[in-house]
Amino acid sequence: xxxxxxxxxKKRQARSYGMEVIRAFRNLDRHGQQRAPEVIxxxxxxxxxxxxxxxxxxVRLEVVASQTSGKTRIQVSLRLxxxxxxxxxxxxxxxxxxxxxxxxADLRQRVDRxxxxxxxxxxxxxxxxxRRIGAPLPSARDAAEADRRQLFFDLIEDHLDTVYxxxxxxxxxxxxxxxxxxxxxxxxxxxxxxxxxxxxxxxRRPTEFSVRDWLTQLxxxxxxxxxxxARRAVPEDAASIYEAPEAPGGEPTEADEEMFEFYQPDDxxxxxxxxxxxxxxxxxxxxxxxQEALAFHRAxxxxxxxxxxxxxxxxxxETPLETASSVLGIPEDDVTRIVQSARDYLRDKLxxxxxxxxxxxxxxxxxxxxxxxxPQPLRDRAxxxxxxxxxxxxxxx
Numbered sequence: 014x015x016x017x018x019x020x021x022x023k024k025r026q027a028r029s030y031g032m033e034v035i036r037a038f039r040n041l042d043r044h045g046q047q048r049a050p051e052v053i054x055x056x057x058x059x060x061x062x063x064x065x066x067x068x069x070x071x072v073r074l075e076v077v078a079s080q081t082s083g084k085t086r087i088q089v090s091l092r093l094x095x096x097x098x099x100x101x102x103x104x105x106x107x108x109x110x111x112x113x114x115x116x117x118a119d120l121r122q123r124v125d126r127x128x129x130x131x132x133x134x135x136x137x138x139x140x141x142x143x144r145r146i147g148a149p150l151p152s153a154r155d156a157a158e159a160d161r162r163q164l165f166f167d168l169i170e171d172h173l174d175t176v177y178x179x180x181x182x183x184x185x186x187x188x189x190x191x192x193x194x195x196x197x198x199x200x201x202x203x204x205x206x207x208x209x210x211x212x213x214x215x216x217r218r219p220t221e222f223s224v225r226d227w228l229t230q231l232x233x234x235x236x237x238x239x240x241x242x243a244r245r246a247v248p249e250d251a252a253s254i255y256e257a258p259e260a261p262g263g264e265p266t267e268a269d270e271e272m273f274e275f276y277q278p279d280d281x282x283x284x285x286x287x288x289x290x291x292x293x294x295x296x297x298x299x300x301x302x303x304q305e306a307l308a309f310h311r312a313x314x315x316x317x318x319x320x321x322x323x324x325x326x327x328x329x330x331e332t333p334l335e336t337a338s339s340v341l342g343i344p345e346d347d348v349t350r351i352v353q354s355a356r357d358y359l360r361d362k363l364x365x366x367x368x369x370x371x372x373x374x375x376x377x378x379x380x381x382x383x384x385x386x387x388p389q390p391l392r393d394r395a396x397x398x399x400x401x402x403x404x405x406x407x408x409x410x
Contacts, residue, residue, distance in 0.1 A: 032064065032072035035391050039079035045087065045109040049078050052110050056117035063124045064095075066131070071096045075391045078109065089116045090174075090388045093124065098283045100127055101387045130285070150209070150400040159403070165215050166401040169208065172225045173397070177389035179232040179325075180204050185282040186321060187236070189314040193243045200282070201393055207235040208397060222336045230340045233322055240318075286387060305368060312362040319343075320355040327352050 034057055038046055053076055064072055073094040080087050086105060089112050093100040100123045104116035153159035169176075181200045187193045210231050211218070218227050285303075287310050313321055322341060326332040327348065338345040 031069035032061070032074060033070075035073070035075045037075070037077045037079075037391055039077070040082050041078055041080050041087070041109065045078065045080065049109050049113065052113045056113065060117065060121055060124070063121055063128070066128055067095055067097075075388075076113075077388065077391070078113065087112050089113055091116050091120050092388050092390065093120060094390070095127070097131055098127070098286055099387055100124060100286075103386070150212075153403075161215070162212070162401045165212055166398065168224055169211065169228060170398075172228050173204075173208075173394055174386065174388045175225055176207055176228050176232050177204050177393070178386045179229055180207065180236060181282065181387055182287060182325075183233070183236045183322075185287060186310075186314040187240055187318075188282050189311065192318075193240050195282070197243050198239055201390075203232075203235055203239055204389070204393070205397075206239070207232045210235055219339065222339050226332065226336055226340050229326070233341070237318065308363060308366050308368065309359070312359050312366075315362065316355055316358065320351050320358070323348055323351045324355045324359075328356075 034053070036050065036053060038049060041049065057074065060074070075090075075092040075094075077090040077092075078087060079090075085107050087107060087109055089104045091102045100120065102116050102120040102123060104112050104119065106112035106115070153162055177200070180203045184193070184198060184200055184203065188195045207228070211228060214231075218224075285307065313324070316324065319341070323337060326337040326340060327334065332340070334345050334348050337348050341348070343351075
């Protein structure tokens with residue numbers, strides 16, 4: 014069993030169900046470090062019965078508990094990787110045990126709703142072949158370059174989840190709208206490309222806005238460049254007109270299935286993952302709200318890319334207009350105009366789908382207040398840390 018950097022992640026196998034569980038504790042006090050593993054083990058046992066539908070070797074749970082140095086507030090992030098998608102839950106508070114238990118309770122509810130939606134539906138889609146754009150970072154040529162990479166990674170480490178969430182969200186919208194073929198681009202590869210772009214432009218980074226906003230800018234630029242390349246490219250599996258057609262495919266072999274199962278979890282992008290569960294005890298009301306939220310996100314996917322990114326920054330991230338102008342490289346007046354045009358477009362689309370003006374307003378408010386952020390997989394973070402800080406940092410799982 015390979016293990017990620019010792020100071021960052023501890024991994025163990027849950028005993029009865031057998032899914033992979035990875036824990037990461039950042040800056041927790043002594044009580045938190047002692048109590049958190051016990052609570053996680055108890056909560057994992059409670060989660061296992063909710064996952065019996067899925068093969069245990071295709072399920073992966075990542076638990077991150079962090080505390081900003083010198084602060085008392087604790088943040089817990091759960092990321093459950095299933096063959097049919099990713100489910101995330103977050104919670105904050107000041108005592109580790111209740112924060113963990115609330116996060117796991119939320120996760121169990123999300124899993125139950127996810128499983129209910131999967132019934133009578135196909136659980137798997139055969140993934141399209143995709144082009145890999147990620148490339149390993151070559152070794153630092155000297156001590157100065159190693160120090161530069163250390164400084165860069167220290168600067169971006171707290172914002173890696175933001176980069177991952179931004180890329181995954183934008184790619185989900187692009188696939189939903191048909192702007193890029195499903196499965197053609199990889200979230201992980203685009204995140205890698207974004208980080209490498211940042212390293213190459215490290216000394217030229219803008220000073221008028223934060224590191225987080227700069228990385229968001231790079232994420233948008235990288236996604237746009239790769240999406241344009243994908244639209245221009247000839248599909249990798251396109252057949253030459255001069256070649257005889259292949260024989261019809263037969264039943265998948267065992268090797269086919271193993272390869273499919275290995276790649277599938279990381280490549281499924283579902284619009285449903287962008288919808289935060291509203292909770293509540295009325296199943297019919299919950300289903301209705303979810304359908305309304307899906308209609309809202311489908312309408313967002315239909316926006317021009319620039320409009321969608323302006324809306325994302327201003328309405329969902331509360332980015333000041335001046336900062337959004339700098340991030341997107343357009344005049345502030347254009348930001349103001351686009352925000353209003355995007356809002357009007359979404360209201361019109363929602364009305365066309367039968368939603369009232371009050372419902373449209375409520376969806377805007379819900380998307381702002383309950384925006385669900387999906388964290389970066391721990392193995393990806395560990396791999397980046399190893400690439401930037403050197404092989405002594407450990408191996409990714």
